[in-house]
Amino acid sequence: MTTAFTTFMPQALDAARAAARRDEVPVGAVIVSPTGEVLATAGNETRERLDPSAHAEILAIQRACARLGSERLTGCAIWVTLEPCPMCAAAIAHARLARVYYGARDPKSGGIETGPRLYDHPNLHHCPEVIPGLDADTCGALLQKFFKEKRFQ
Protein backbone atom coordinates (compact mmCIF):
# COMPACT_ATOMS: atom_id res chain seq x y z
CA MET A 1 0.00 0.00 0.00
CA THR A 2 1.30 3.47 -0.78
CA THR A 3 0.53 6.48 1.35
CA ALA A 4 0.34 10.14 0.35
CA PHE A 5 2.57 11.19 3.24
CA THR A 6 5.61 10.04 5.18
CA THR A 7 4.47 8.74 8.54
CA PHE A 8 6.21 9.86 11.72
CA MET A 9 4.08 7.66 13.95
CA PRO A 10 6.93 5.12 14.43
CA GLN A 11 9.03 7.89 16.03
CA ALA A 12 6.07 8.97 18.19
CA LEU A 13 5.61 5.33 19.25
CA ASP A 14 9.31 5.08 20.13
CA ALA A 15 8.89 8.15 22.38
CA ALA A 16 5.82 6.56 23.97
CA ARG A 17 7.73 3.32 24.65
CA ALA A 18 10.59 5.30 26.17
CA ALA A 19 8.05 7.03 28.45
CA ALA A 20 6.73 3.65 29.61
CA ARG A 21 10.29 2.58 30.50
CA ARG A 22 10.50 5.68 32.73
CA ASP A 23 7.16 4.65 34.34
CA GLU A 24 5.33 7.50 32.62
CA VAL A 25 2.02 7.09 30.79
CA PRO A 26 3.15 5.92 27.34
CA VAL A 27 2.22 8.78 25.02
CA GLY A 28 4.72 10.16 22.54
CA ALA A 29 4.76 13.14 20.18
CA VAL A 30 6.88 14.33 17.27
CA ILE A 31 6.80 17.76 15.60
CA VAL A 32 7.79 17.96 11.96
CA SER A 33 8.60 21.05 9.88
CA PRO A 34 6.87 21.81 6.56
CA THR A 35 9.90 20.31 4.78
CA GLY A 36 9.71 17.07 6.77
CA GLU A 37 12.44 17.75 9.31
CA VAL A 38 11.87 16.38 12.83
CA LEU A 39 12.05 19.45 15.10
CA ALA A 40 11.23 17.83 18.43
CA THR A 41 10.32 14.53 20.03
CA ALA A 42 8.88 14.02 23.52
CA GLY A 43 7.17 11.53 25.76
CA ASN A 44 5.14 12.23 28.86
CA GLU A 45 7.22 13.51 31.79
CA THR A 46 4.54 14.45 34.34
CA ARG A 47 5.93 12.20 37.08
CA GLU A 48 9.59 12.91 36.55
CA ARG A 49 9.01 16.69 36.46
CA LEU A 50 6.19 16.72 39.03
CA ASP A 51 4.32 18.85 36.49
CA PRO A 52 0.76 18.00 35.41
CA SER A 53 1.28 20.07 32.23
CA ALA A 54 4.29 18.01 31.09
CA HIS A 55 2.35 15.99 28.52
CA ALA A 56 4.26 14.83 25.45
CA GLU A 57 2.58 17.41 23.19
CA ILE A 58 3.38 20.40 25.47
CA LEU A 59 7.03 19.34 25.78
CA ALA A 60 7.34 18.78 22.03
CA ILE A 61 5.85 22.24 21.36
CA GLN A 62 8.26 23.86 23.83
CA ARG A 63 11.24 22.09 22.25
CA ALA A 64 10.21 22.85 18.66
CA CYS A 65 9.63 26.54 19.53
CA ALA A 66 13.06 26.70 21.17
CA ARG A 67 14.62 25.06 18.11
CA LEU A 68 12.99 27.56 15.72
CA GLY A 69 13.28 30.58 18.04
CA SER A 70 9.58 31.27 17.58
CA GLU A 71 6.44 30.95 19.68
CA ARG A 72 4.56 29.84 16.57
CA LEU A 73 5.00 26.63 14.61
CA THR A 74 3.15 27.76 11.51
CA GLY A 75 2.97 25.08 8.83
CA CYS A 76 4.36 22.37 11.11
CA ALA A 77 2.63 19.11 12.03
CA ILE A 78 2.43 17.17 15.28
CA TRP A 79 2.22 13.39 15.40
CA VAL A 80 0.98 11.97 18.69
CA THR A 81 0.11 8.43 19.72
CA LEU A 82 -3.09 9.39 21.61
CA GLU A 83 -5.90 11.86 20.93
CA PRO A 84 -4.74 15.06 22.69
CA CYS A 85 -6.52 16.12 25.87
CA PRO A 86 -8.16 19.58 25.95
CA MET A 87 -5.01 21.16 27.43
CA CYS A 88 -2.83 19.84 24.61
CA ALA A 89 -5.44 20.42 21.89
CA ALA A 90 -5.60 24.10 22.93
CA ALA A 91 -1.79 24.37 23.14
CA ILE A 92 -1.58 22.94 19.59
CA ALA A 93 -3.95 25.70 18.47
CA HIS A 94 -1.96 28.38 20.35
CA ALA A 95 1.20 27.15 18.60
CA ARG A 96 -0.55 27.46 15.21
CA LEU A 97 0.38 23.92 14.22
CA ALA A 98 -1.11 23.17 10.80
CA ARG A 99 -1.96 19.50 11.31
CA VAL A 100 -2.48 16.95 14.09
CA TYR A 101 -1.96 13.29 13.20
CA TYR A 102 -2.93 11.02 16.06
CA GLY A 103 -3.23 7.35 16.89
CA ALA A 104 -5.69 6.00 19.45
CA ARG A 105 -8.94 7.75 20.28
CA ASP A 106 -9.30 8.73 23.95
CA PRO A 107 -12.97 8.58 24.91
CA LYS A 108 -12.15 9.18 28.59
CA SER A 109 -9.86 12.22 28.34
CA GLY A 110 -9.69 13.37 24.71
CA GLY A 111 -10.48 16.89 23.61
CA ILE A 112 -10.77 16.71 19.83
CA GLU A 113 -13.23 14.05 18.68
CA THR A 114 -14.57 13.36 22.16
CA GLY A 115 -15.68 15.50 25.13
CA PRO A 116 -15.45 19.24 24.55
CA ARG A 117 -14.40 18.83 20.88
CA LEU A 118 -12.28 21.94 21.13
CA TYR A 119 -11.81 22.62 17.45
CA ASP A 120 -15.55 22.93 16.94
CA HIS A 121 -15.54 26.19 18.96
CA PRO A 122 -14.82 29.56 17.33
CA ASN A 123 -12.85 30.83 20.32
CA LEU A 124 -9.98 28.57 19.36
CA HIS A 125 -8.70 31.17 16.91
CA HIS A 126 -6.72 28.65 14.91
CA CYS A 127 -7.83 25.10 14.25
CA PRO A 128 -5.44 22.58 12.76
CA GLU A 129 -6.40 19.93 10.27
CA VAL A 130 -6.96 16.65 12.14
CA ILE A 131 -6.00 13.21 10.84
CA PRO A 132 -7.00 10.58 13.45
CA GLY A 133 -6.66 6.83 13.73
CA LEU A 134 -3.08 6.26 12.52
CA ASP A 135 -1.59 3.03 13.92
CA ALA A 136 -4.43 3.29 16.43
CA ASP A 137 -4.24 -0.36 17.51
CA THR A 138 -0.50 -0.23 18.24
CA CYS A 139 -0.83 3.12 20.06
CA GLY A 140 -3.78 1.95 22.13
CA ALA A 141 -2.20 -1.44 22.95
CA LEU A 142 0.81 0.32 24.51
CA LEU A 143 -1.49 2.19 26.89
CA GLN A 144 -3.58 -0.88 27.70
CA LYS A 145 -0.49 -2.92 28.50
CA PHE A 146 0.88 -0.13 30.73
CA PHE A 147 -2.30 0.26 32.78
CA LYS A 148 -2.90 -3.51 32.97
CA GLU A 149 0.57 -4.00 34.46
CA LYS A 150 -0.08 -1.12 36.90
CA ARG A 151 -3.22 -2.84 38.18
CA PHE A 152 -1.30 -6.02 38.96
CA GLN A 153 1.65 -4.35 40.63
Add this chain to the structure above:
Amino acid sequence: MTTAFTTFMPQALDAARAAARRDEVPVGAVIVSPTGEVLATAGNETRERLDPSAHAEILAIQRACARLGSERLTGCAIWVTLEPCPMCAAAIAHARLARVYYGARDPKSGGIETGPRLYDHPNLHHCPEVIPGLDADTCGALLQKFFKEKRFQ
Protein backbone atom coordinates in the same frame (compact mmCIF):
# COMPACT_ATOMS: atom_id res chain seq x y z
CA MET B 1 -17.58 45.63 53.77
CA THR B 2 -16.52 42.26 55.07
CA THR B 3 -15.88 39.31 52.81
CA ALA B 4 -16.06 35.61 53.56
CA PHE B 5 -12.58 35.02 52.17
CA THR B 6 -9.22 36.73 51.88
CA THR B 7 -8.78 37.97 48.34
CA PHE B 8 -5.55 37.30 46.49
CA MET B 9 -6.64 39.24 43.40
CA PRO B 10 -4.40 42.21 44.27
CA GLN B 11 -1.35 39.92 44.04
CA ALA B 12 -2.63 38.47 40.76
CA LEU B 13 -3.12 42.02 39.45
CA ASP B 14 0.44 42.92 40.47
CA ALA B 15 1.70 39.93 38.47
CA ALA B 16 -0.41 41.05 35.49
CA ARG B 17 1.02 44.60 35.69
CA ALA B 18 4.55 43.19 35.88
CA ALA B 19 3.78 41.15 32.72
CA ALA B 20 2.68 44.33 30.92
CA ARG B 21 5.97 46.00 31.83
CA ARG B 22 7.77 43.09 30.14
CA ASP B 23 5.54 43.62 27.05
CA GLU B 24 3.61 40.43 27.77
CA VAL B 25 -0.19 40.18 27.72
CA PRO B 26 -1.12 41.37 31.24
CA VAL B 27 -2.58 38.31 32.90
CA GLY B 28 -1.44 37.26 36.37
CA ALA B 29 -2.06 34.22 38.57
CA VAL B 30 -1.49 33.27 42.20
CA ILE B 31 -1.79 29.81 43.75
CA VAL B 32 -2.73 29.60 47.42
CA SER B 33 -2.54 26.60 49.75
CA PRO B 34 -5.52 25.41 51.81
CA THR B 35 -4.06 27.33 54.78
CA GLY B 36 -3.80 30.59 52.82
CA GLU B 37 -0.10 30.49 52.00
CA VAL B 38 0.91 31.89 48.59
CA LEU B 39 2.70 29.01 46.86
CA ALA B 40 3.37 30.61 43.48
CA THR B 41 2.84 33.78 41.49
CA ALA B 42 3.25 34.20 37.75
CA GLY B 43 2.48 36.47 34.83
CA ASN B 44 2.41 35.57 31.16
CA GLU B 45 5.83 34.79 29.70
CA THR B 46 4.97 33.54 26.22
CA ARG B 47 7.13 36.10 24.40
CA GLU B 48 10.10 35.99 26.71
CA ARG B 49 10.20 32.18 26.68
CA LEU B 50 9.06 31.79 23.05
CA ASP B 51 6.59 29.27 24.43
CA PRO B 52 2.88 29.45 23.58
CA SER B 53 2.09 27.36 26.67
CA ALA B 54 3.75 29.85 29.08
CA HIS B 55 0.48 31.38 30.26
CA ALA B 56 0.38 32.70 33.83
CA GLU B 57 -1.72 29.77 35.06
CA ILE B 58 0.59 27.08 33.61
CA LEU B 59 3.68 28.74 35.08
CA ALA B 60 1.99 29.18 38.47
CA ILE B 61 0.98 25.50 38.48
CA GLN B 62 4.54 24.41 37.59
CA ARG B 63 6.00 26.58 40.35
CA ALA B 64 3.48 25.51 43.00
CA CYS B 65 4.03 21.83 42.13
CA ALA B 66 7.79 22.31 42.39
CA ARG B 67 7.33 24.04 45.75
CA LEU B 68 5.17 21.21 47.14
CA GLY B 69 7.08 18.40 45.42
CA SER B 70 3.83 17.07 44.01
CA GLU B 71 2.13 16.94 40.61
CA ARG B 72 -1.20 17.56 42.34
CA LEU B 73 -2.34 20.72 44.12
CA THR B 74 -5.26 19.15 45.93
CA GLY B 75 -7.19 21.64 48.06
CA CYS B 76 -5.33 24.66 46.65
CA ALA B 77 -6.89 27.61 44.86
CA ILE B 78 -5.78 29.64 41.84
CA TRP B 79 -6.56 33.33 41.47
CA VAL B 80 -6.24 34.66 37.94
CA THR B 81 -7.06 38.04 36.45
CA LEU B 82 -8.69 36.65 33.28
CA GLU B 83 -10.99 33.72 32.59
CA PRO B 84 -8.61 30.84 31.79
CA CYS B 85 -8.37 29.64 28.18
CA PRO B 86 -9.15 25.97 27.46
CA MET B 87 -5.46 25.01 27.80
CA CYS B 88 -5.22 26.54 31.26
CA ALA B 89 -8.68 25.41 32.37
CA ALA B 90 -7.69 21.83 31.55
CA ALA B 91 -4.30 22.19 33.26
CA ILE B 92 -6.10 23.47 36.38
CA ALA B 93 -8.22 20.31 36.31
CA HIS B 94 -5.14 18.08 35.76
CA ALA B 95 -3.52 19.75 38.80
CA ARG B 96 -6.62 18.99 40.88
CA LEU B 97 -6.93 22.59 42.05
CA ALA B 98 -10.03 22.93 44.25
CA ARG B 99 -11.10 26.43 43.23
CA VAL B 100 -10.60 28.97 40.45
CA TYR B 101 -11.21 32.62 41.30
CA TYR B 102 -11.00 34.83 38.25
CA GLY B 103 -11.50 38.43 37.23
CA ALA B 104 -12.54 39.46 33.73
CA ARG B 105 -14.61 37.24 31.47
CA ASP B 106 -12.93 36.36 28.16
CA PRO B 107 -15.62 35.94 25.50
CA LYS B 108 -13.00 35.64 22.73
CA SER B 109 -10.66 33.03 24.20
CA GLY B 110 -12.12 31.77 27.49
CA GLY B 111 -12.74 28.13 28.22
CA ILE B 112 -14.88 28.08 31.36
CA GLU B 113 -18.00 30.23 31.03
CA THR B 114 -17.53 30.84 27.30
CA GLY B 115 -16.64 28.69 24.28
CA PRO B 116 -16.11 25.00 25.05
CA ARG B 117 -17.10 25.43 28.75
CA LEU B 118 -14.64 22.74 29.72
CA TYR B 119 -15.94 21.98 33.18
CA ASP B 120 -19.33 21.02 31.77
CA HIS B 121 -17.80 17.90 30.19
CA PRO B 122 -17.41 14.64 32.09
CA ASN B 123 -14.03 13.84 30.53
CA LEU B 124 -12.46 16.51 32.69
CA HIS B 125 -12.11 14.04 35.55
CA HIS B 126 -11.85 16.78 38.16
CA CYS B 127 -13.73 20.05 38.02
CA PRO B 128 -12.85 22.87 40.40
CA GLU B 129 -15.34 25.20 41.96
CA VAL B 130 -15.43 28.42 39.90
CA ILE B 131 -15.84 31.92 41.36
CA PRO B 132 -15.87 34.46 38.49
CA GLY B 133 -16.06 38.22 38.25
CA LEU B 134 -13.70 39.33 41.04
CA ASP B 135 -12.28 42.81 40.41
CA ALA B 136 -13.42 42.21 36.84
CA ASP B 137 -13.34 45.88 35.82
CA THR B 138 -9.77 46.40 37.04
CA CYS B 139 -8.59 43.14 35.47
CA GLY B 140 -10.29 43.90 32.16
CA ALA B 141 -9.09 47.52 32.07
CA LEU B 142 -5.47 46.36 32.28
CA LEU B 143 -5.93 44.25 29.16
CA GLN B 144 -7.84 46.96 27.28
CA LYS B 145 -5.13 49.53 28.02
CA PHE B 146 -2.39 47.10 26.89
CA PHE B 147 -4.02 46.29 23.57
CA LYS B 148 -5.09 49.91 22.91
CA GLU B 149 -1.47 51.03 23.33
CA LYS B 150 -0.34 48.22 21.01
CA ARG B 151 -2.67 49.43 18.28
CA PHE B 152 -1.17 52.92 18.40
CA GLN B 153 2.47 51.85 18.45
